[in-house]
Amino acid sequence: MANPINTFLLTDLLKGLWTTFKNQKPSLVVTEQYPRERPPVMERYRGAPRLNTHPETAETLCISCNLCALACPEQLIVVTSERNPETRRKDLTNFTYDTSRCMFCGLCEDACPVDALELTQDFEMATFTREGQIWDRQMLEEGPLPTEYRH
Amino acid sequence: MEELLSSPYLPPLVATLLIIALFPLVAGYMVLAERKVLADLQVRLGPMRVGPYGALQPLADALKLMLKEDIIPSGADKWVFWMAPVLSTFTALSAFAVLPLSDKFYVADVNIGILFILAMSSIGALGLILGGWSSNSKYSLMGSLRAAAQMVSYEVPLGFATVTGIMCAGTLSMQGIIQAQYERGVWGAFDNYLLMLIPTVLFIIAGTAETNRAPFDLPEAESEIVAGFHTEYSGFRFALYFLAEYAAIFVISGICVTLFFGGWLRPFPNVGFLETPLNVGLPVVLFAAIALACIKGATRQIITGFKLGMFGLAGAALLLAALFAVPVINPLIVGLFWFLAKVAVLVYMFIWYRGTFPRFRYDQLMDVGWKWLIPMSLGGLIVNSIAQMLARS
Numbered sequence: 376m377a378n379p380i381n382t383f384l385l386t387d388l389l390k391g392l393w394t395t396f397k398n399q400k401p402s403l404v405v406t407e408q409y410p411r412e413r414p415p416v417m418e419r420y421r422g423a424p425r426l427n428t429h430p431e432t433a434e435t436l437c438i439s440c441n442l443c444a445l446a447c448p449e450q451l452i453v454v455t456s457e458r459n460p461e462t463r464r465k466d467l468t469n470f471t472y473d474t475s476r477c478m479f480c481g482l483c484e485d486a487c488p489v490d491a492l493e494l495t496q497d498f499e500m501a502t503f504t505r506e507g508q509i510w511d512r513q514m515l516e517e518g519p520l521p522t523e524y525r526h
Numbered sequence: 527m528e529e530l531l532s533s534p535y536l537p538p539l540v541a542t543l544l545i546i547a548l549f550p551l552v553a554g555y556m557v558l559a560e561r562k563v564l565a566d567l568q569v570r571l572g573p574m575r576v577g578p579y580g581a582l583q584p585l586a587d588a589l590k591l592m593l594k595e596d597i598i599p600s601g602a603d604k605w606v607f608w609m610a611p612v613l614s615t616f617t618a619l620s621a622f623a624v625l626p627l628s629d630k631f632y633v634a635d636v637n638i639g640i641l642f643i644l645a646m647s648s649i650g651a652l653g654l655i656l657g658g659w660s661s662n663s664k665y666s667l668m669g670s671l672r673a674a675a676q677m678v679s680y681e682v683p684l685g686f687a688t689v690t691g692i693m694c695a696g697t698l699s700m701q702g703i704i705q706a707q708y709e710r711g712v713w714g715a716f717d718n719y720l721l722m723l724i725p726t727v728l729f730i731i732a733g734t735a736e737t738n739r740a741p742f743d744l745p746e747a748e749s750e751i752v753a754g755f756h757t758e759y760s761g762f763r764f765a766l767y768f769l770a771e772y773a774a775i776f777v778i779s780g781i782c783v784t785l786f787f788g789g790w791l792r793p794f795p796n797v798g799f800l801e802t803p804l805n806v807g808l809p810v811v812l813f814a815a816i817a818l819a820c821i822k823g824a825t826r827q828i829i830t831g832f833k834l835g836m837f838g839l840a841g842a843a844l845l846l847a848a849l850f851a852v853p854v855i856n857p858l859i860v861g862l863f864w865f866l867a868k869v870a871v872l873v874y875m876f877i878w879y880r881g882t883f884p885r886f887r888y889d890q891l892m893d894v895g896w897k898w899l900i901p902m903s904l905g906g907l908i909v910n911s912i913a914q915m916l917a918r919s
């Protein structure tokens with residue numbers, strides 16, 4: 376039982392008021408103003424997939440070996456290629472990646488022998504349609520376009 | 527024209543129109559202040575997106591409420607459902623008629639001023655009760671039942687505390703009460719050798735209950751009965767209830783300021799040498815500080831429009847500071863400044879309670895009302911009358 380004098384003089388209530396008052400510190404606010412402020416993403420975070428191109432020639436690094444598609448536990452990667460009769464190499468024609476089924480385990484990027492497929496730190500992958508979740512070669516090479524926000 | 531300008535009805539008419547036109551805006555910004563202060567107490571940010579630091583949020587809210595569909599539930603008593611928020615708003619706004627906003631700016635100084643306000647705020651409770659009973663919803667009904675019981679229990683200590691204040695002042699006129707405090711040379715709250723502090727504290731507690739604010743917000747307890755009496759209300763009728771609630775808070779704070787905190791008098795109204803520092807210095811410094819804070823806030827904004835808005839606010843605050851520095855205008859507005867400043871402090875306290883105290887259980891509410899507040903307010907009345915009599919003899 377609380378001290379009756381304290382109850383009568385409302386000191387308990389005043390103590391409570393003081394506790395809430397002294398706890399208002401702007402430095403403790405953890406709210407992020409999201410589209411304006413971007414949260415820091417961890418270095419090893421696995422987000423949107425990207426198909427790397429050669430920085431100078433802009434040709435794809437992918438050699439169409441299909442190892443990523445084989446490594447994928449969800450089997451959501453489809454690599455299509457055709458044999459180039461001159462170089463005897465496989466030329467990549469299309470590369471689809473279904474991000475709606477992806478669990479971002481990263482096995483595909485581990486499997487890639489030439490570091491062509493990579494999971495980036497980009498996390499804004501929402502689309503308005505289910506079909507939009509299936510990324511083709513162009514989308515994978517260019518990456519998702521940065522969303523423009525007008526506040 | 528000459529006749530119109532010299533008419534004795536012109537100043538009250540202008541004051542009425544000003545209050546009715548401006549109060550919805552003031553109520554909107556009270557809501558914003560409440561959300562911001564609560565956010566501060568809970569270490570959040572509060573509204574930040576509409577305007578710089580959410581400064582235009584009230585306008586967006588008002589627009590949204592006006593455009594929303596106005597639903598009347600089937601089975602509701604249409605006329606009562608329609609009239610209830612109107613009743614609440616009407617009574618809450620009409621209480622402003624006798625509120626002494628300043629020595630120059632008020633609608634009317636009636637010789638039964640405070641009685642009128644108490645009557646109006648009691649009728650305002652009917653608005654909540656009728657609104658809940660006519661909605662044909664169990665939550666609304668529960669809220670209204672609670673409102674009815676709460677109003678009855680808390681009118682009594684509120685009335686006793688008010689009577690103690692009136693007894694100390696010796697008049698029912700709102701301006702007269704302030705004048706009496708000037709003549710006695712002390713604010714009502716510290717009169718009778720600090721014994722008046724008892725009714726002051728009781729008035730604030732009972733006033734919180736009377737306006738249905740946390741921790742006495744049982745009629746609209748969100749976590750228990752959705753939204754209590756206004757569960758079924760939407761759109762503009764809901765806005766009317768909101769307006770009535772904030773008007774009631776303003777009025778209760780206004781009565782408290784008038785009865786116990788000297789109304790539009792400055793602190794220490796009888797100490798001559800404090801006149802210039804308090805009546806000129808303090809407002810000027812205060813508004814200049816607000817302007818500085820606005821400029822500091824403007825530098826943090828990245829959007830040009832928001833930046834300009836903050837500079838505009840800073841300019842307005844500087845203009846107010848300049849107005850208070852002009853010797854001709856100062857006496858006209860300084861009363862209003864003190865009254866609104868004191869009301870603002872009390873309104874801040876109301877928000878502070880909401881951020882601190884958990885809601886009472888129904889039986890605890892009744893317990894506090896009947897077993898503590900009523901005997902204590904009665905005791906406060908008796909003790910103060912004895913002190914008054916001893917001082918007179």
